[in-house]
Amino acid sequence: QKEVEQNSGPLSVPEGAIASLNCTYSDRVSQSFFWYRQYSGKSPELIMSIYSNGDKEDGRFTAQLNKASQYVSLLIRDSQPSDSATYLCAFHTGGFKTIFGAGTRLFVKA
C-alpha cells in the first residue's frame, strides 16, 4: 500500500516565523511531488511541485526533496495568518494516480 505520512498537527507558529511542514512517502520510484493548501471548507489548491532532489523556491515557499530518505518538506517564510490552512503532501505513483496525505493543519498566530 503506497502511503504518505504527515503529522496532523496543529502546527502553531507566530506571525513572521518560518513554518516547516514535513512528509514521508513510501514509493521509492515516485518522481513527482506536490504540496497543496486547503482552507477550511474549500477545495485544495496547488502551491508547489518538485521533481528533483534539493530545494525549489517560489516566493515565501520552499519545497525540499530528498529521494534517498523519501522525504519532502515545505517551508513557509514570514508566515502570515492567511497561511493558516491544512497543507496536503502528495506524490504521483504511476498511471494516473496521485496519493494524498491526510494533511497538516497550520495555525499562524497574529
Add this chain to the structure above:
Amino acid sequence: GAVVSQHPSWVICKSGTSVKIECRSLDFQATTMFWYRQFPKQSLMLMATSNEGSKATYEQGVEKDKFLINHASLTLSTLTVTSAHPEDSSFYICSASLPGSYEQYFGPGTRLTVT
C-alpha cells in the same frame, strides 16, 4: 490558467433522488479528471479517475452503479449520485490535469446534503 469549475456549489436533495454534479476545465483540455469525496475533518478520498471517451476507473469500495461518471468531452466530466441517501452527504470535489502533467487543479467543490 488551469481553472476548473464545478456546478452546483451546493445542493440539497431528498433521499432516493439523483443529483448530477458538473466539472469543467475552463481554459485547458483535460484528458484526465478525478472525483474525490471529503467528509468533515477527514482527508481526500479518491472515488474515480475518468478519461475522456472511456469508462471511469473506480477505486475499491466505490459503487460504480451508484456514482455514475461520464467524461463526455475534453472539458466536461459529470458525477451523478443515484438514489442518494443521507450517508452520501459530503463535499464532492473534482480535479483535472493538464495533458502530460501530474499536477491536479481542483474545482471549488460541491457540498451535497441529502435529507
